[in-house]
Amino acid sequence: MFIKKFFYRLRHIAFLGIIKITPCPNPDLISGEDALEQLAKRIQKDGLKKVLIVTDENLVKIGLLDNIKTILGEAKIEFAVYMDVKPNPTIENVENARQMYLDEGCQGFIGFGGGSPMDCAKVAAARIVKPNKSVVEMRGIFKILKKLPPFYAIPTTSGTGSETTFAAVIANPETHEKMAVVDMVLMPHVAVLVPNLTLGLPPFITATTGMDALTHAIEAYIGWHDIKKVRGYAEKATKLIFENIEEAYSNGTNKEARNNMAFGSFYAGMAFTRASVGYVHAIAHNLGGLYDVPHGLANAVLLPYVLKAFGEKAHKKLANLAVAGGLISSYSTPKEGAEIFIQKVRDLNKKMDIPSFIKELQEKDMDLIAERADEEGNSAYPVPKILFKSDFIEILQLIKEQ
Ligand SMILES: [Zn+2]
Structure with a gap:
């Protein structure tokens, strides 16, 4: 395990070097x-x-x-x-x-x-x-x-x-x-x-695609490739999404909320295209591949569990993102800030009728999903804490319908 971790981290550091010296083009923006x-x-x-x-x-x-x-x-x-x-x-x-x-x-x-x-x-x-x-x-x-x-x-x-x-x-x-x-x-x-x-997007699609964008911002921010530019984009995206997703969900014709969500998604895209995503995506891709679970829905369900599984390795960054996202003005301990952040994600899911489990997930497939998530996640994503197959199985147990 230790040797594996060491090699994963070496790769993350090498990629970070590449990201720092390779200019990433931006699209011209019309809005x-x-x-x-x-x-x-x-x-x-x-x-x-x-x-x-x-x-x-x-x-x-x-x-x-x-x-x-x-x-x-x-x-x-x-x-x-x-x-x-x-x-x-x-x-x-x-x-x-x-x-x-x-x-x-x-x-x-x-x-x-x-x-x-x-x-x-x-x-x-x-x-x-x-x-x-x-x-x-x-x-x-x-x-x-x-x-x-x-x-x-x-x-x-x-x-x-x-x-x-x-x-x-x-x-x-x-x-x-x-x-x-x-x-x-x-x-x-x-x-x-x-x-x-x-404006005409149905509420559930608004909720799940919006949570996908939020996941892009968070995974880019808490990973090892969080260069300054990435942090700026991810913070902007998180704030815009926190402030507008519920309104866009419950009042879809609110143009201002829709416009802000479009910008939130755009900035989250700018963040993760440079800093990659993380295990939420690694597991979600495999739930999508096996059961056709919509990408945004899988991400939304997984997000609070994966953030929790990172433990203290993600506390500081999540606490900082809670401040940048406008949830709190300061925090006494990083753990407290991170808990507020994760609770906000849970609350959003609940308010937008996103379940806390994936109904299609079956016990017999968990081994395969965990193995593939391990493969995908650890081959590329610069996550705050390296998890292994057994950790993924634990997460899968938590999102199984009880
Ligand atoms: Zn995504």
Whole structure:
């Protein structure tokens, strides 16, 4: 165990060195009531005559694209729409989007939706600049290394932060694997935050995607890769989410709360794209893979338990985040500050009808989930305290329906 811990930490320190010296690009940010009009101007300025909008069928059906279509039309920007992206985008989705882009003579991409359309659009754009490299060959880190065509990201949920991350996950139905493609060039060139787009999100989706964003901020903040920039972004995100998530949940048409949640998610994305996530995500990914538990829901349920499992190793940072997030103005001991923070997460879950367990979780699968979470979590995430398989099983026992 000690030797394992030592090697994990060595890797975290090496990566920290890389993060410190590698400049991470930021997307240009467009926001406000007239964000879509500003986007049209930006596309004109970039000299594009036609763009491909990558999205999913549901968003088209509920009319969420109507506004952007009108605005692009008025600005004389032609567009084609690829709307077949599946909830877990596949290689076929990527190839079809790429083919449409070529057939229609497009010159740039608009990723429009939650994480799935965004991931599909990112990898399709990568295939445009790397026509001879298959999606499977792009799996891993820095396999593209070539500037993408102009890429505009318009999130329609406040959670994934995909508009400001340089990773994408594509499913390979042949092997039933999810492949992560990670490369700085996948960072969207422009992130467009349009508060009106999230006004119709149902309360439960608002709650779970918002808790996903909160998890991004917290895991980035308490890990070992919390460089100064990361701390700043994570603190901003935590405060915005704490102050607005309940209002966005219970009064979805409150534009100000929606706008603040969009910014919270954006800043949380800026934090975790530099500092990575942690064990909450490692376990949640595997609950998603095995039972299709929605990502945000799994994170929300796991978050208080994992934070508690870190014990005193996370107390100081959680206490500081409790202050930065506006929960308290000071604390007498880090333990007290951390407990207030964790209780706040529990209270939020309760108020937003998020359960404290995962109903799909079965005893017989715990060993496998723990093993995979151990593998994923300890291969990359710079967590405050190293946990092992037996610790993950303990956490899983706590989130099992009693
Ligand atoms: Zn997440």
